[in-house]
Amino acid sequence: SQQGEEDPQALSIQEGENATMNCSYKTSINNLQWYRQNSGRGLVHLILIRSNEREKHSGRLRVTLDTSKKSSSLLITASRAADTASYFCATDDRGSTLGRLYFGRGTQLTVWP
Amino acid sequence: ETGVTQSPTHLIKTRGQQVTLRCSSQSGHNTVSWYQQALGQGPQFIFQYYREEENGRGNFPPRFSGLQFPNYSSELNVNALELDDSALYLCASRRDLNQQFFGPGTRLTVL
Numbered sequence: 385s386q387q388g389e390e391d392p393q394a395l396s397i398q399e400g401e402n403a404t405m406n407c408s409y410k411t412s413i414n415n416l417q418w419y420r421q422n423s424g425r426g427l428v429h430l431i432l433i434r435s436n437e438r439e440k441h442s443g444r445l446r447v448t449l450d451t452s453k454k455s456s457s458l459l460i461t462a463s464r465a466a467d468t469a470s471y472f473c474a475t476d477d478r479g480s481t482l483g484r485l486y487f488g489r490g491t492q493l494t495v496w497p
Numbered sequence: 498e499t500g501v502t503q504s505p506t507h508l509i510k511t512r513g514q515q516v517t518l519r520c521s522s523q524s525g526h527n528t529v530s531w532y533q534q535a536l537g538q539g540p541q542f543i544f545q546y547y548r549e550e551e552n553g554r555g556n557f558p559p560r561f562s563g564l565q566f567p568n569y570s571s572e573l574n575v576n577a578l579e580l581d582d583s584a585l586y587l588c589a590s591r592r593d594l595n596q597q598f599f600g601p602g603t604r605l606t607v608l
Binding site: 388417419424425426427429432472482483484485486487488489490 | 528530534536537539555585587591594598600601604
């Protein structure tokens with residue numbers, strides 16, 4: 385089964401509102417990453433947070449990580465219609481040196497103008 | 498742009514046929530991974546090549562095979578295509594265990 389699971393599966397908001405997506409995972413990790421995907425195209429890397437970090441910012445993005453709860457959240461502030469996309473969290477496996485990524489099913493974000 | 502390219506963009510095949518998908522890695526990257534993303538799902542790890550050797554495989558049957566060339570470009574081959582092989586196939590390249598960079602994907606439709 386997939387390591388990461390995003391919640392909610394779908395999110396619909398108005399421009400200017402904030403969007404929060406959550407991710408839960410099952411095993412110990414080295415880092416957690418968030419990706420964005422537009423309409424079934426390639427994955428765009430948004431941000432990486434390491435297991436010893438609790439919060440990270442990049443522009444309008446804010447990511448938190450709680451390793452005790454095995455969960456992460458992605459906050460997009462002041463959303464825009466162009467933020468409409470699917471968002472995936474991806475984890476690695478601390479017990480492996482392979483570096484493979486485990487993805488959840490993603491959250492489909494729709495931002496209405 | 499990630500510097501990772503894939504070809505073709507779209508492909509239509511029929512059941513039982515064979516297909517080859519190609520990936521050109523970003524310069525300096527020695528590791529390439531392939532992922533399958535079915536509609537409405539997240540990407541699933543197929544396998545990974547490091548310096549031309551397969552060094553990891555996900556839960557995919559042997560009819561999924563690959564190659565990595567000295568210039569670190571890569572191929573994914575799928576034999577005896579099945580309807581469930583219809584998906585977006587993504588390759589990702591990186592140097593060692595650094596960040597992975599994904600290509601735009603190849604959309605495969607099996608009829």
